[in-house]
Amino acid sequence: xxxxxxxxxxxxxxxxxxxxxxxxxxxxxxxxxxxxxxxxxxxxxxxxxxxxxxxxxxxxxxxxxxxxxxxxxxxxxxxxxxxxxxxxxxxxxxxxxxxxxxxxxxxxxxxxxxxxxxxxxxxxxxxxxxxxxxxxxxxxxxxxxxxxxxxxxxxxxxxxxxxxxxxxxxxxxxxxxxxxxxxxxxxxxxxxxxxxxxxxxxxxxxxxxxxxxxxxxxxxxxxxxxxxxxxxxxxxxxxxxxxxxxxxxxxxxxxxxxxxxxxxxxxxxxxxxxxxxxxxxxxxxxxxxxxxxxxxxxxxxxxxxxxxxxxxxxxxxxxxxxxxxxxxxxxxxxxxxxxxxxxxxxxxxxxxxxxxxxxxxxxxxxxxxxxxxxxxxxxxxxxxxxxxxxxxxxxxxxxxxxxxxxxxxxxxxxxxxxxxxxxxxxxxxxxxxxxxxxxxxxxxxxxxxxxxxxxxxxxxxxxxxxxxxxxxxxxxxxxxxxx
Amino acid sequence: xxxxxxxxxxxxxxxxxxxxxxxxxxxxxxxxxxxxxxxxxxxxxxxxxxxxxxxxxxxxxxxxxxxxxxxxxxxxxxxxxxxxxxxxxxxxxxxxxxxxxxxxxxxxxxxxxxxxxxxxxxxxxxxxxxxxxxxxxxxxxxxxxxxxxxxxxxxxxxxxxxxxxxxxxxxxxxxxxxxxxxxxxxxxxxxxxxxxxxxxxxxxxxxxxxxxxxxxxxxxxx
Numbered sequence: 001x002x003x004x005x006x007x008x009x010x011x012x013x014x015x016x017x018x019x020x021x022x023x024x025x026x027x028x029x030x031x032x033x034x035x036x037x038x039x040x041x042x043x044x045x046x047x048x049x050x051x052x053x054x055x056x057x058x059x060x061x062x063x064x065x066x067x068x069x070x071x072x073x074x075x076x077x078x079x080x081x082x083x084x085x086x087x088x089x090x091x092x093x094x095x096x097x098x099x100x101x102x103x104x105x106x107x108x109x110x111x112x113x114x115x116x117x118x119x120x121x122x123x124x125x126x127x128x129x130x131x132x133x134x135x136x137x138x139x140x141x142x143x144x145x146x147x148x149x150x151x152x153x154x155x156x157x158x159x160x161x162x163x164x165x166x167x168x169x170x171x172x173x174x175x176x177x178x179x180x181x182x183x184x185x186x187x188x189x190x191x192x193x194x195x196x197x198x199x200x201x202x203x204x205x206x207x208x209x210x211x212x213x214x215x216x217x218x219x220x221x222x223x224x225x226x227x228x229x230x231x232x233x234x235x236x237x238x239x240x241x242x243x244x245x246x247x248x249x250x251x252x253x254x255x256x257x258x259x260x261x262x263x264x265x266x267x268x269x270x271x272x273x274x275x276x277x278x279x280x281x282x283x284x285x286x287x288x289x290x291x292x293x294x295x296x297x298x299x300x301x302x303x304x305x306x307x308x309x310x311x312x313x314x315x316x317x318x319x320x321x322x323x324x325x326x327x328x329x330x331x332x333x334x335x336x337x338x339x340x341x342x343x344x345x346x347x348x349x350x351x352x353x354x355x356x357x358x359x360x361x362x363x364x365x366x367x368x369x370x371x372x373x374x375x376x377x378x379x380x381x382x383x384x385x386x387x388x389x390x391x392x393x394x395x396x397x398x399x400x401x402x403x404x405x406x407x408x409x410x411x412x413x414x415x416x417x418x419x420x421x422x423x424x425x426x427x428x429x430x431x432x433x434x435x436x437x438x439x440x441x442x443x444x445x446x447x448x449x450x451x452x453x454x455x456x457x458x459x460x461x462x463x464x465x466x467x468x469x470x471x472x473x474x475x476x477x478x479x480x481x482x483x
Numbered sequence: 484x485x486x487x488x489x490x491x492x493x494x495x496x497x498x499x500x501x502x503x504x505x506x507x508x509x510x511x512x513x514x515x516x517x518x519x520x521x522x523x524x525x526x527x528x529x530x531x532x533x534x535x536x537x538x539x540x541x542x543x544x545x546x547x548x549x550x551x552x553x554x555x556x557x558x559x560x561x562x563x564x565x566x567x568x569x570x571x572x573x574x575x576x577x578x579x580x581x582x583x584x585x586x587x588x589x590x591x592x593x594x595x596x597x598x599x600x601x602x603x604x605x606x607x608x609x610x611x612x613x614x615x616x617x618x619x620x621x622x623x624x625x626x627x628x629x630x631x632x633x634x635x636x637x638x639x640x641x642x643x644x645x646x647x648x649x650x651x652x653x654x655x656x657x658x659x660x661x662x663x664x665x666x667x668x669x670x671x672x673x674x675x676x677x678x679x680x681x682x683x684x685x686x687x688x689x690x691x692x693x694x695x696x697x698x699x700x701x702x703x704x705x
Binding site: 031035052055058059065066068072075076091092093142143144147160161162165166167187188191192198203219221227230232233239247253254257258261272273274275276278279281282283284285287288290299301305306308309314 | 670
């Protein structure tokens with residue numbers, strides 16, 4: 001039931017409609033509430049000392065800002081060092097370019113089966129669908145990703161992709177899709193089944209694909225963070241490894257990694273460190289027995305250079321993809337990830353998606369927030385997400401030919417414009433103010449709550465009751481009371 | 484795609500450069516006296532087993548463990564254990580186990596393409612050295628090599644790792660500095676902090692989803 005509703009929510013026309021459908025799904029809400037409560041508790045336990053948190057966060061935030069401040073130089077340095085290490089570097093301006101580059105590499109090597117470690121960028125470029133059109137089968141090996149691939153769904157969380165699935169859902173999927181698999185909802189048994197099935201896939205795969213958590217310019221090293229070991233298998237067992245990363249993921253030095261790693265794992269899953277941290281600096285060298293013969297790194301732009309051009313919005317690119325903002329978001333917790341109908345859900349998705357896809361299609365996402373500020377408070381690299389949400393709301397509403405945001409002005413409304421002009425005039429000209437407040441105090445209570453435009457507010461709130469006399473009249477008649 | 488490279492770099496350079504913020508001071512220190520305890524506690528909290536032994540005694544300790552455990556990959560007779568024959572501890576193991584036919588030592592001395600089936604399906608355990616440990620997080624540092632390939636610590640259901648007590652550092656930063664990582668990293672450097680695990684299904688922890696289900700850490704305190 002839950003998944004049907006979640007799926008239909010994803011096809012509804014806008015966020016509000018999708019959210020309404022998701023909100024009516026009690027099962028879905030229970031699953032997210034439980035998962036988010038657990039993740040928030042675990043994260044809080046990792047940062048018991050506010051001073052330690054503040055200083056670590058300041059360090060991480062500065063590292064990310066320094067990396068961005070020198071982004072073009074660091075990308076060149078990364079490329080030079082990677083090439084010197086034997087890693088081949090490719091540049092992709094768009095999702096389609098990245099897909100074609102990856103398909104080209106795979107086709108050159110005669111790859112039929114690709115085993116994948118978890119990568120949100122590969123979701124962003126919709127790689128699996130593209131490869132399927134070219135007769136290359138991409139198999140997800142992260143347990144959560146494997147589950148949703150069986151269900152033909154998309155991740156509902158960037159760290160825990162199948163939060164919206166219960167163990168019974170997984171048991172049913174496994175029974176229906178894995179040969180000779182009896183129904184069991186025992187999590188250990190399900191995990192063992194995934195191990196058995198995916199081992200065969202690893203052994204038979206012609207290539208492995210991974211994302212990148214940090215790329216280190218100083219040494220030409222790709223750093224991957226995970227718990228399962230599927231990332232290590234994807235990047236070690238097959239003869240070819242293709243890594244794909246958003247070009248903002250580069251950091252300057254190796255010593256930048258420990259603080260960022262600490263912030264990432266503690267914020268994401270409340271772990272002091274993940275089971276595996278994998279530093280890859282080259283393909284298999286002469287005399288070594290394993291590791292891929294070739295390693296390729298694809299650097300993806302897909303709108304990031306445009307975001308980079310705006311000094312305020314550039315902060316979006318500081319993100320290390322921990323997911324803490326969604327774990328703490330009162331909206332995300334209630335509607336789940338699919339209601340956003342975006343690769344990146346939650347608060348970071350609300351600022352990233354409109355900038356990548358444009359405000360014309362994703363302009364409603366910055367409004368999917370109460371601006372409570374929780375996301376900005378927990379962000380381990382101090383991205384002021386609420387400020388950026390407000391900025392993007394403005395970009396969507398204002399027609400400004402100088403704006404660099406894709407689809408700026410897409411949600412411009414003349415009526416809204418006139419309302420605000422009236423509001424401004426009313427506060428600039430005392431006569432208008434007196435007339436307007438007098439009229440509202442006389443007829444305001446008679447206005448029906450269902451009045452068009454007013455009903456957007458009153459549909460979920462009680463209509464305010466107007467006083468019989470405006471405040472400035474009361475003050476005038478009673479005199480100022482300074483106490 | 485060199486056009487893409489030029490276009491991307493040109494767009495980045497066209498942006499008004501942001502000021503370069505100062506890096507605020509940050510450090511975590513763990514007093515040397517607390518390191519071994521902290522290291523063991525953290526690893527055990529991550530579902531690893533930590534035992535202390537000496538450089539002379541550990542092969543027999545390991546043999547006892549493996550016999551008690553039995554084979555896990557369903558081979559007919561005894562356990563099959565990957566070891567690095569060319570290293571000091573590999574030779575210690577081979578010398579100590581000459582009278583133990585039920586523990587078969589298998590060298591990983593051919594390319595993975597040749598050994599794939601054995602590696603993926605038939606090995607019960609692997610023994611590797613480490614380049615030390617990290618107390619703060621309960622972490623092993625591995626730099627796989629030609630003698631100790633990358634998959635040894637990943638494919639078998641049990642990974643046995645040897646750590647010298649004197650090589651337990653306070654933090655990752657400290658290990659990187661003392662060992663001068665930035666001067667040159669190997670093909671693959673690894674941090675391992677427990678057995679393979681997942682919580683993807685209803686946030687329920689399950690071990691051994693892809694890598695080892697068990698991690699046995701032997702601290703060598705000579």
